[in-house]
Amino acid sequence: MELILDRVSVARGGVPVLAEVSLRLAPGRALVLRGPNGIGKTTLLRTIAGLQPPVAGTIAGAEERVAYAGHADGIKPTLTVAENLAFWASVFGTEGIGAALAAYQLEVLGWRMAGTLSAGQKRRLGLARLLVTGRPVWVLDEPTVSLDAEAVGWFAGAVRTHLAAGGSALMATHIDLGIEAEVLELSGHRAVLPALDDFDGAFA
Numbered sequence: 001m002e003l004i005l006d007r008v009s010v011a012r013g014g015v016p017v018l019a020e021v022s023l024r025l026a027p028g029r030a031l032v033l034r035g036p037n038g039i040g041k042t043t044l045l046r047t048i049a050g051l052q053p054p055v056a057g058t059i060a061g062a063e064e065r066v067a068y069a070g071h072a073d074g075i076k077p078t079l080t081v082a083e084n085l086a087f088w089a090s091v092f093g094t095e096g097i098g099a100a101l102a103a104y105q106l107e108v109l110g111w112r113m114a115g116t117l118s119a120g121q122k123r124r125l126g127l128a129r130l131l132v133t134g135r136p137v138w139v140l141d142e143p144t145v146s147l148d149a150e151a152v153g154w155f156a157g158a159v160r161t162h163l164a165a166g167g168s169a170l171m172a173t174h175i176d177l178g179i180e181a182e183v184l185e186l187s188g189h190r191a192v193l194p195a196l197d198d199f200d201g202a203f204a
């Protein structure tokens, strides 16, 4: 099943951000969102993840199929690394956290309270979480932030494995992961703000 956006417009804090974004993401494929800071990549990804509704347009193939990794990693600080993954596995009804621990070399940190991890270690845990969701569509917002070069390689490997298994990935990233991906440039979709055409009149 494809993820399909048809003329989707999104707003942040009530302000229109992006207008009429259409895309299709097929199983096994990756798509990278590009655009300058503030254009609305995070807002669009949050909308696809179901965290906020679109202002206009339709999204198909996302419901119950998306695993989202955003800036806040969704980590429970008072649970250990292993407990965090086991918690998410139970939430998503999957079993086994071994592969997720191994993919990001988290075995040695399994007993550590997640709140005590470094930024990069937290990000590795947040990305490992995707693997226990069992969800086919990964929606990733700047997934490599805080990762060192080696961990970026682990992430790229995890995405490749996910795509090879028929999953898909939609991500906002500024770095080249060496993964074959289509690119959607969002600069041409900047929402036009309503004109303040009666600005002076407001002071009359």
Ligand SMILES: Nc1ncnc2c1ncn2[C@@H]1O[C@H](COP(=O)(O)OP(=O)(O)OP(=O)(O)O)[C@@H](O)[C@H]1O
Residues within 6 Å of the ligand: 012, 013, 017, 035, 036, 037, 038, 039, 040, 041, 042, 043, 044
């Ligand atoms: N919580 C918020 N409330 C109101 N406006 C916000 C909020 N968060 C972001 N914005 C604004 O919404 C617009 C889109 O922001 P968004 O984070 O989606 O952009 P982005 O393309 O992901 O940016 P970046 O590349 O810097 O991460 C920006 O103008 C931003 O200032």
